[in-house]
Amino acid sequence: MTQQMETTRRIPLNRDRVLAAAVVLADEAGIESLNMRRLAQELGVVPMALYKHIANKEELLDGMVDVLVGEIDPPVRDAGWKTAVRLRVLSARRSMLRHRWARQVLESRINQTPAVLEYMDSFIGMFLAGGFSADLTHHVMHALGSRMWGFTQELFDDPATPPPASVPPEVQAAMLREIAARFPNIAAVAGAANHDDGSVVGQGCDDQFEFEFALDLLLDGFERFHEQGWTSERAKLDR
Structure with a gap:
C-alpha cells in the first residue's frame, strides 16, 4: 500500500x-x-x-460532467437520424448507469460548460441533418427533455410499489390493500406489468424497458411529424 x-x-x-x-x-x-x-x-x-x-467544488462538478459527456458515443455516421438519435441516447444512458451520481449533478448545474454545449449542439444537429426544420427540432428537444442525457423521472416508484421486504408479510398485505382501496386507478396501472427487483430505482418497474418504450414512442412521433411537414402555429404566424 x-x-x-x-x-x-x-x-x-x-x-x-x-x-x-x-x-x-x-x-x-x-x-x-x-x-x-x-x-x-x-x-x-x-x-x-x-x-x-x-478553482472550487462547483468547477470540480462541472468538470466531472464533462468527463461523463466524453464517455457518450458520437453520432453514428451514415445512419438515419432516428437510428443515430436512439443509439446516442442509449449510450448516454449507459454512462448514467455507470455513474449513479450523474443525474443529481447534471440537474444541479446552472451554467453549461463548452463540452455540454457541444454535446447539445451535436445532438440537435442529428435532427437538422435529418431534414427537420428548426421549428420542429425546437419542440422535439422539449419533448425529449432529460432523455437526451439518458434518464427520466420514474413514475411508479412510490406509493404504488410494494413495501420493503423487512416489513412483515401481513403488514405488507394490509398496506397494499389500503393503497388499492384509496388509489384504485394507480394500483391497477402500476400492477399491470411485471416489476424488476433489480431496477435502477430499486423495487419498481423495469426502468430500461420503460425508458426505451418512451424513447421509441417519441422517435416514431417525431418521424410522423417530420414526414407531414409539421409546423407550429407560432412559426406559421411568423412567416
Whole structure:
C-alpha cells in the first residue's frame, strides 16, 4: 500500500487526473462523500495542490460532467437520424448507469460548460441533418427533455410499489390493500406489468424497458411529424 501511494505521488498532478479521481471517488463512495479534502487524500496530496487545477467544488462538478459527456458515443455516421438519435441516447444512458451520481449533478448545474454545449449542439444537429426544420427540432428537444442525457423521472416508484421486504408479510398485505382501496386507478396501472427487483430505482418497474418504450414512442412521433411537414402555429404566424 505504501509503495502504491508513493507511486501515486510521483505521477504529476493535472486537471484530467484530478477529475478522473473525483469520478472514481463519486462512483465508489457517492457524491455526498466528495469534497476537496477527501479528494486530496485519494490523490496523496495536500488540498491546496488541487486548487492549482480546480478553482472550487462547483468547477470540480462541472468538470466531472464533462468527463461523463466524453464517455457518450458520437453520432453514428451514415445512419438515419432516428437510428443515430436512439443509439446516442442509449449510450448516454449507459454512462448514467455507470455513474449513479450523474443525474443529481447534471440537474444541479446552472451554467453549461463548452463540452455540454457541444454535446447539445451535436445532438440537435442529428435532427437538422435529418431534414427537420428548426421549428420542429425546437419542440422535439422539449419533448425529449432529460432523455437526451439518458434518464427520466420514474413514475411508479412510490406509493404504488410494494413495501420493503423487512416489513412483515401481513403488514405488507394490509398496506397494499389500503393503497388499492384509496388509489384504485394507480394500483391497477402500476400492477399491470411485471416489476424488476433489480431496477435502477430499486423495487419498481423495469426502468430500461420503460425508458426505451418512451424513447421509441417519441422517435416514431417525431418521424410522423417530420414526414407531414409539421409546423407550429407560432412559426406559421411568423412567416
